[in-house]
Amino acid sequence: EAQVTQNPRYLITVTGKKLTVTCSQNMNHEYMSWYRQDPGLGLRQIYYSMNVEVTDKGDVPEGYKVSRKEKRNFPLILESPSPNQTSLYFCASSLKDRTDTQYFGPGTRLTVL
C-alpha cells in the first residue's frame, strides 16, 4: 500500500531535549516536505527536499533541521525544542515537486513543556 509513515504519532518532551521525528515513504517520490499545523494559521512549510542530499528552507525553518540521505526517508530534527514548537507536524511526499499531488502522513502531535 502506498503510504507515508511518521513516528512517533504522539510525543511529550521537555525544553532542550533533542528529538527526531521520522518520516518514510514507499512511493519512490523525489519531493518530500515537513509542515506544521497550528490553529488559525493553517499549514506552514518547515523544510523541503527535492531529492537525496538536496534540502531547503520553507516558510518557518527556525529551530528545525532535516536531512535526506536516502530517497525514502526525511527525518525532522529539533536540536533544542522550545514550547513554541508545540504543534501538529505532517510529513508529505510527491512525485517531483509541490504542484504534484501531496501524500500526507498521519501526523505527529508534539508537546514541549
Next chain:
Amino acid sequence: AQSVTQPDIHITVSEGASLELRCNYSYGATPYLFWYVQSPGQGLQLLLKYFSGDTLVQGIKGFEAEFKRSQSSFNLRKPSVHWSDAAEYFCAVGGVMNSGYSTLTFGKGTMLLVSP
C-alpha cells in the same frame, strides 16, 4: 506573492443538503489549484485539482470544484452532504515558475460540521 483566502472558518450543513466552500486566491499567472480534506486525526488527502482545461473539475467522494478566473475563485461543491464529510477542508494554490521552482500555499482551512 500568492495567497489563498477561505472566508469561512466554520460551516454547518444539514445532512443531505448541498454544500459550497469558498476559496479565493491571488496568483500572477495561471494557477494550479487544489482542495484537500483532513478527517479528524488524519493527514490531508487530495480531493481534486485543476491545472488547465475544463474549468469544472470532478474529484473523489462526489465533490467538484469550478475555476473562475474572473473571480479568482475555486469553490468546492457537493450536491448532498453525508455525515462522513465532516472534516476540515483546505484550498491551495501553486505554480511553476520559469526557473522550474514550484510554489504551493495553503489556505487556513474551513471546518465542516454536519448536523443530523
